[in-house]
Amino acid sequence: xxxxxxxxxxxxxxxxxxxxxxxxxxxxxxxxxxxxxxxxxxxxxxxxxxxxxxxxxxxxxxxxxxxxxxxxxxxxxxxxxxxxxxxxxxxxxxxxxxxxxxxxxxxxxxxxxxxxxxxxxxxxxxxxxxxxxxxxxxxxxxxxxxxxxxxxxxxxxxxxxxxxxxxxxxxxxxxxxxxxxxxxxxxxxxxxxxxxxxxxxxx
Amino acid sequence: xxxxxxxxxxxxxxxxxxxxxxxxxxxxxxxxxxxxxxxxxxxxxxxxxxxxxxxxxxxxxxxxxxxxxxxxxxxxxxxxxxxxxxxxxxxxxxxxxxxxxxxxxxxxxxxxxxxxxxxxxxxxxxxxxxxxxxxxxxxxxxxxxxxxxxxxxxxxxxxxxxxxxxxxxxxxxxxxxxxxxxxxxxxxxxxxxxxxxxxxxxxxxxxxxxxxxxxxxxxxxxxxxxxxxxxxxxxxxxxx
Numbered sequence: 178x179x180x181x182x183x184x185x186x187x188x189x190x191x192x193x194x195x196x197x198x199x200x201x202x203x204x205x206x207x208x209x210x211x212x213x214x215x216x217x218x219x220x221x222x223x224x225x226x227x228x229x230x231x232x233x234x235x236x237x238x239x240x241x242x243x244x245x246x247x248x249x250x251x252x253x254x255x256x257x258x259x260x261x262x263x264x265x266x267x268x269x270x271x272x273x274x275x276x277x278x279x280x281x282x283x284x285x286x287x288x289x290x291x292x293x294x295x296x297x298x299x300x301x302x303x304x305x306x307x308x309x310x311x312x313x314x315x316x317x318x319x320x321x322x323x324x325x326x327x328x329x330x331x332x333x334x335x336x337x338x339x340x341x342x343x344x345x346x347x348x349x350x351x352x353x354x355x356x357x358x359x360x361x362x363x364x365x366x367x368x369x370x371x372x373x374x375x376x377x378x379x380x
Numbered sequence: 381x382x383x384x385x386x387x388x389x390x391x392x393x394x395x396x397x398x399x400x401x402x403x404x405x406x407x408x409x410x411x412x413x414x415x416x417x418x419x420x421x422x423x424x425x426x427x428x429x430x431x432x433x434x435x436x437x438x439x440x441x442x443x444x445x446x447x448x449x450x451x452x453x454x455x456x457x458x459x460x461x462x463x464x465x466x467x468x469x470x471x472x473x474x475x476x477x478x479x480x481x482x483x484x485x486x487x488x489x490x491x492x493x494x495x496x497x498x499x500x501x502x503x504x505x506x507x508x509x510x511x512x513x514x515x516x517x518x519x520x521x522x523x524x525x526x527x528x529x530x531x532x533x534x535x536x537x538x539x540x541x542x543x544x545x546x547x548x549x550x551x552x553x554x555x556x557x558x559x560x561x562x563x564x565x566x567x568x569x570x571x572x573x574x575x576x577x578x579x580x581x582x583x584x585x586x587x588x589x590x591x592x593x594x595x596x597x598x599x600x601x602x603x604x605x606x607x608x609x610x611x612x613x614x615x616x617x618x619x620x
Binding site: 183184185186187188189190191192193194195196197198199200201203206207208210211212213215216237238239241243245249251253259260261262263264275276277284299300301302307310312314316317318319320321322323324325327339340343344369370371374375376377378379380 | 389390393394395396397399402404405406407408409410411412414415416417418419420421422423424425426427428429433435438444445463464465466467474476477478479486487488489490491502503504506540542546547548549551552553554555569570572573575577578579581582603604605606607
């Protein structure tokens, strides 16, 4: 018999269901349990950088907004530093910068938004720089395993970004790039399937 | 230096995005292949949490929404360890749970099921694992409830579990089921998981050793997150 590899098996994912707010954002479910809800402030008021607001909707395959989705975002500060011990420069991260946000939609319209600062370019692999981006993770009823994607900014040079350039079909790259809607404001709609389906990442 | 990466996710253990038996997934699943990404600092980092994020009663669902009384139902302890695929503990990671009450009703403004709301039960809790990856909650065993997938679909008793891990790559949400529940093999959401052994690993056994005599029974639920290579050393090129 072949020897067995003694790794454990990863726990299987299950959908977060329609009531994910109870656990992760109980205020949105209509009650208060915790002193503070987590992920409400991505970049504190004293953090240097360009203040931005991002809004959008998540659309299903019929074009309808997903009104029960919960999103989490993760990003670097304006110098491209992540507040995490694995970032070699993490000691220099902007004070008050958490980099992580938890975002819920309006139950009637499906619209979501968050306020933050624009991230800087971050190191990628083999010394290649990645264009400024925000990482997204989505869960909802009907999503069996959380979906990862990224949002880039339209004004930046993407020609050398290792992720965008690895999207085989150039027309799909624009699904990862937000639209500028005003000074410091961006729109980023995510399409789960169908025309203009967003590129999702297997990270 | 390239930071140490997490192992590739074994997609055969996870439910596919599109699973017609679970109807809602049909319009909410990407139809094009995911873009395979080699991990970068954006993926191998993630939010960190500390005790400042957690309140004293956050892991006791029998008390954290009490309005002067105890919640109705069977009091239980839920405990276990968060490990990675290498068997290493995942310390100081945030574990969040949410669930229905003993009558199968969620405290959510969108839940209209006719089960009774419990004035002393909110249904959410959170905690941080200790240095050994250990966590525990006190709660009430949730009730089963009907849902509109097929007209007579019932969810088994279950608790939703969200775990952060040490990076954005390890992020996981799953559900815990209870040993002996006859609804488990009938549930369309459970059945989205293709591997029967992976389903078994979501079923928490009753743990009499961890129960508190004359107080409550316990259920044990270990959670395994993705493993990672350790930093390469010249004398250990395999990495681990």
